[in-house]
Amino acid sequence: MDIGYWIGIGVAVVAAIAVVVFLVMRGRKAALPEEEPAPPVTKTPAETEPKTERETKPKVKPVVEDLDVPEPTAGRLVRLRARLSKSNNSLGRGLLTLLSRDRLDDDAWEEIEETLLMADVGLESTNRIVERLRERVKVLGTRTAEELRGLLSEELTAALDPSFDRALNATGDGERPAVLLVVGVNGAGKTTTCGKIARVLIADGHSVVLGAADTFRAAAADQLETWGKRVGSTVVRGPEGGDPASVAFDAVKTGTEQGADSVLVDTAGRLQNKTGLMDELGKVKRVIEKQGPVAETLLIIDATTGQNGLEQARVFTEVCQVTGVVLTKLDGTAKGGIVIAVQQTLGVPVKLIGLGEGPDDLAPFDVQQFVDALLDDSRSVGGLKRLAGDRAGGPAPRREHEHGGTARRYRAP
Numbered sequence: 001m002d003i004g005y006w007i008g009i010g011v012a013v014v015a016a017i018a019v020v021v022f023l024v025m026r027g028r029k030a031a032l033p034e035e036e037p038a039p040p041v042t043k044t045p046a047e048t049e050p051k052t053e054r055e056t057k058p059k060v061k062p063v064v065e066d067l068d069v070p071e072p073t074a075g076r077l078v079r080l081r082a083r084l085s086k087s088n089n090s091l092g093r094g095l096l097t098l099l100s101r102d103r104l105d106d107d108a109w110e111e112i113e114e115t116l117l118m119a120d121v122g123l124e125s126t127n128r129i130v131e132r133l134r135e136r137v138k139v140l141g142t143r144t145a146e147e148l149r150g151l152l153s154e155e156l157t158a159a160l161d162p163s164f165d166r167a168l169n170a171t172g173d174g175e176r177p178a179v180l181l182v183v184g185v186n187g188a189g190k191t192t193t194c195g196k197i198a199r200v201l202i203a204d205g206h207s208v209v210l211g212a213a214d215t216f217r218a219a220a221a222d223q224l225e226t227w228g229k230r231v232g233s234t235v236v237r238g239p240e241g242g243d244p245a246s247v248a249f250d251a252v253k254t255g256t257e258q259g260a261d262s263v264l265v266d267t268a269g270r271l272q273n274k275t276g277l278m279d280e281l282g283k284v285k286r287v288i289e290k291q292g293p294v295a296e297t298l299l300i301i302d303a304t305t306g307q308n309g310l311e312q313a314r315v316f317t318e319v320c321q322v323t324g325v326v327l328t329k330l331d332g333t334a335k336g337g338i339v340i341a342v343q344q345t346l347g348v349p350v351k352l353i354g355l356g357e358g359p360d361d362l363a364p365f366d367v368q369q370f371v372d373a374l375l376d377d378s379r380s381v382g383g384l385k386r387l388a389g390d391r392a393g394g395p396a397p398r399r400e401h402e403h404g405g406t407a408r409r410y411r412a413p
C-alpha cells in the first residue's frame with residue numbers, strides 16, 4: 001500500500017477523536033450549573049436570597065436615595081407665615097384696635113405703649129415707636145383704617161431696621177469652608193438649629209460638615225449625628241467630656257479636607273455668669289481661628305425667654321463677636337416684639353427664625369414679611385373695619401399674598 005493511503009487513515013482517526021472529545025466536553029458543560037457572578041463585597045439582603053425570589057422583589061435603594069430632601073428656602077417664611085401671625089396676632093390686633101379708637105387721648109397712647117412693652121419690644125424702641133406714631137397721627141388728622149395700618153407698618157419696619165445685612169455668610173472662599181460657630185444658653189435650641197441650618201444650606205446646594213463640640217451632653221452629639229445622617233453630612237465628634245476646642249478644630253480640618261462649603265460647629269449650652277464656660281467658648285473660637293477666620297458666630301436665643309434672654313445674650317456678644325442671631329421658638333410666643341428688642345439691645349441682626357420643631361421650620365428673617373404677618377390677621381382687619389370703616393368712608397382694601405414668593409398684590413374686596 002502506498003504512503004498516501006496510511007496518511008488518509010491517520011487524518012480520519014484524528015478527526016474522529018477530535019469529534020468525540022468535543023461532544024463529550026459539550027455534554028459535561030451542559031450538565032454543570034450556570035456560573036454565578038462574583039458576589040459584591042458587601043451584600044444587600046436581596047442578594048442573599050434565592051434568585052427566583054430576588055427577581056420578584058424590589059431592589060434595595062442605595063443609601064443616597066434615602067436621604068431627606070430639605071424644603072427649598074425661598075418662600076419658607078411665606079409657608080410658615082400662618083404660624084407667625086397666629087402666635088403674634090395679639091400684638092397686631094391689639095395695636096390696630098387701639099389705634100382705631102375715636103379719640104386717641106393720653107390713656108389710649110398709654111395702652112398702645114403697654115401693648116408694645118407686653119410684646120417684649122423693649123422700653124427704648126417702644127418709646128420711639130409711640131412718639132413717632134403720635135406725631136404722625138396728629139399730622140394726619142382723620143385716619144382711615146388703611147392709613148393707620150400703613151403708619152404702624154412703617155414704624156414697625158423702621159424699628160426692625162431693614163438696613164441690616166441678614167445674609168448668612170455660609171460658603172467658603174473656594175479654598176476653605178466657611179465656619180459657623182453656634183453659641184447660646186442651655187436649651188435655646190442650638191443643636192436643633194445646627195441641624196436645621198445644615199438642611200437650609202444643603203437645600204441651597206452646599207456641602208456641610210457638622211462639628212459636635214458639645215462634648216458636655218452626650219445626647220447632643222447623637223442628636224447632631226441623626227441630623228447629619230438625614231442629609232448626608234459628615235459629623236465630627238469627640239469623646240464625651242473631651243476638649244470641645246479639639247473637636248471644633250478637627251471638624252474644620254475635615255471640612256477643609258473634604259472641600260466642604262460650610263462647617264457648622266455646635267457648642268455646649270452655657271450660662272453667661274459661669275466664667276470658666278465662657279472662657280472655654282473663647283478658646284473654641286481661638287482654636288478654630290488657627291485654621292482661618294470664623295465666618296459667622298450665631299447666637300441662638302429662645303424667643304420665649306423674653307427680656308431675660310436678652311441680658312444673657314449681651315454677655316455672649318462680649319465674649320465672642322456675634323455676627324447674627326437666630327431667634328428660636330417664635331411659634332411658641334405671642335411676643336414677637338422680641339425681634340426688635342434683640343436687635344436694639346445687641347446691635348446684631350436677627351438672621352433666621354425658628355418657627356417649630358420640624359426639620360424645615362427655620363426661615364430666613366425678612367422684615368417686611370414679618371411685619372405683614374404681624375398685622376395681616378384677618379380678624380384685626382375686620383375689627384378695624386368695623387371700628388373705623390364708617391369714619392374712613394368705606395371698607396379697607398384687603399391685602400393678599402401670593403404663595404411661594406414675595407410678590408404682593410392688593411385688591412379691593
Ligand SMILES: Nc1nc2c(ncn2[C@@H]2O[C@H](COP(=O)(O)OP(=O)(O)OP(=O)(O)O)[C@@H](O)[C@H]2O)c(=O)[nH]1
Pocket residue numbers: 184185186187188189190191192193214217220267268269270328329330331332353354355356357361
Ligand atoms: N417650638 C419650637 N421648639 C424648638 C425650636 N427650636 C428648638 N426647639 C426645641 O427646643 C428644645 C431644645 O433644643 P436643643 O437643640 O436640644 O437645645 P440646645 O440649645 O442644643 O440644648 P443644650 O445642648 O442642652 O444647651 C428641643 O425640644 C427642640 O425641639 C423652635 O423653633 N420651635
